[in-house]
Amino acid sequence: MRERPLADVPRWVGAGLALALALQIGVAWLQPRPSARAEDLGPAPGASTLRLAALGEPIALANLLMLYLQAFDYQAGTRVPYRNLDYDRLIDWLSRILELDPAGQYPLMSASRLYADIPDAAKQRTMLEFVYREYLKDPNRRWPWLAHATILAKHRLKDLPLARKYATALQQHTTAPEAPGWVRQMEPFILEEMNELEAARVLIGGLLASGQVKDRRDYELLGRRLKELEQRLKAK
């Protein structure tokens, strides 16, 4: 055994250690509490600068940058809401992070679930458009975030044409087998809410006829919806 018993340590050393530790905790307590301010978010560095800074580890750098962004997101103790962030700069940062790590889901998750979920319609639209643009670059990986964007456009912004645009993109570009059926079936329901019953009927009919709807319950649900639409159209 390399270590001697604790009793061999002079008492003054133990007492000094305890005193110094207590003093350090006291000093730490007196230091100003760290806080983040929304207006502090600086411009995003250029893509080539970041590639150089990554030193061959772009995924690691992308994750570090996401954590850096979080320092502005969480706004600990200051209660500064997301809407106070400069959204153009924020989108630049998120784009750069996606360029470094295109397979990473964190930036778009943050964009659609955090930054787009604010009571500022203009900034919300800016962020949703960013999600839409990035979705088109890799639809089969990024569909969850555009699906959420569609729901935000429909229920928060009450902008049905915008929601339809996103739903159409989801229907046309998402081919991943793991994507649930409802992701590709949102458009007819939005059309129905827009009172475009004929278009909705055609779309549901097309979906059923195309064989894209594999799930039996989805098929039955769409079938019932189609009948209801046909009845409403007849009643018009």
Added chain:
Amino acid sequence: MLWLVGVLLLVAAASAAFLQQVAITETARIQAAIIAALLRGCAGFLVAAFVVMSMVREFNDKVLELMLAQPWPRAAYLFGKFVGFSAAALLLAAIVSVPLALLAPASRVAVWALSLACELVILASMSLFCVITLTHVVPALAAVLGFYVLGRSMTAIQIIAQASEASQDWADRLASWIVQGIAAILPRFDLMTQTAWLVDAPPAAGAIASVLAQAAVYTALLVTAAQFDLHRQNL
């Protein structure tokens, strides 16, 4: 170590010349900011490497056993080492600050150098503590590097963790408390030797006093921790 300091100063001078050619505007500001950050990081590494290497050489050459066989207490040996390494750290802080006087006002460079000296003394103490505990170069240097990086990034980690304070999830709150606990026993390196002091506004007297107090208390903590560990070692 002196030739390494010379190389560092040469690299700093070359970088300053390069930045002068590259920067379109605010040349002196850019030079001061980048060179100061470079010198700060390299000086920290040099101090840690110097302390660890020289102590490990003493262990390997059995100088430590020889010293402990003398009729003086272990505390005297360790305190002597601390004073020597701290003197080297102070000298290094003074040397690396000299080139900055060409890029920023001398009064600001003096304050920056004072803070760098405090930072380097803390690093020397930390290196002494780690090398006495771990006794090998790589683990000791890795521990000092980890300590330094954690000390400089703790504020960002705290900001992220503070968001969990409002959470109802006990795991979030526990994580936040753990981060606050770690922060309480780390020095606030982010408040020391700030580049902004050189290029923007000089620090308030309170900020300098806080740096000095932090350095004194933390150095005392590390030296007593090293004393504790040295007394427990069966040498």
